[in-house]
């Protein structure tokens with residue numbers, strides 16, 4: 556497969572190595588320093604584009620891929636407010652996109668486990684629930700996309716939570732947390748690739764599930780596997796479409 560890498564930072568560089576290991580060629584690498592090369596003509600050399608750029612860049616990168624008619628795997632987070640519009644535009648223009656807040660297999664298992672646990676805990680009103688995410692200090696968005704997916708999974712299954720609210724360490728929540736609000740606490744600590752914890756607390760005990768990424772390798776391999784999966788498909792997908800977990 557010929558791959559265009561949109562964003563050549565921490566993730567882009569690791570994805571390049573996994574792509575080569577799996578026999579693919581990177582035919583275009585776009586970073587902030589060579590944005591002039593990011594043309595529809597150059598993009599058309601690729602079978603698939605993989606975007607790990609920045610929250611502010613993802614949406615325009617996606618539309619450039621649509622213009623070039625090149626399927627795009629989007630790992631970038633922090634743009635999900637535009638998701639529904641992009642889905643509509645993707646389908647109407649017969650384009651192809653797969654997005655995921657987290658491409659590692661471990662986190663995708665965790666997403667499934669999180670929903671199963673939330674469904675079970677829904678029967679036990681003595682417990683309240685909270686989400687915590689920890690990432691490196693260069694992270695531009697909060698909460699993490701992964702924490703948002705986890706929170707949405709809980710809200711789907713756990714009747715007493717209706718919406719999530721985020722607290723980035725050091726910034727106070729303006730209003731007092733209501734019982735139907737799910738807190739996502741974000742912490743930023745040097746060099747942490749990504750740690751997510753869900754805690755159910757009662758007076759007498761806590762139940763925790765936790766995913767700890769040891770490096771970015773799981774995210775990068777997952778993105779290349781997603782690009783392979785997307786080849787020869789049309790339409791709008793999420794990473795959940797690749798996995799078929801049974802209860």
Ligand SMILES: NC(=O)C1=CN([C@@H]2O[C@H](COP(=O)(O)OP(=O)(O)OC[C@H]3O[C@@H](n4cnc5c(N)ncnc54)[C@H](OP(=O)(O)O)[C@@H]3O)[C@@H](O)[C@H]2O)C=CC1
Pocket residue numbers: 561562563564565566567585586587588607608609610612616629630631632633655656657658659774
């Ligand atoms: N879904 C998943 O599994 C994962 C998602 N992510 C997400 O991926 C994104 C990138 O993460 P990471 O690689 O760690 O971040 P980095 O900041 O290390 O890399 C992003 C790169 O994209 C460049 N960039 C900025 N604007 C553009 C643009 N318009 N076109 C192309 N490149 C651009 C940046 O340049 P400059 O620094 O000069 O601005 C930077 O080099 C983040 O949103 C992160 O949350 C990360 C890991 C896993």
Ligand SMILES: O=C(O)C1=N[C@H](C(=O)O)C[C@H](O)C1
Pocket residue numbers: 632656657690694695698699700701702748749750774
């Ligand atoms: O910015 C990161 O580094 C990561 N971003 C993703 C997110 O926002 O969830 C995935 C992973 O946790 C690393």
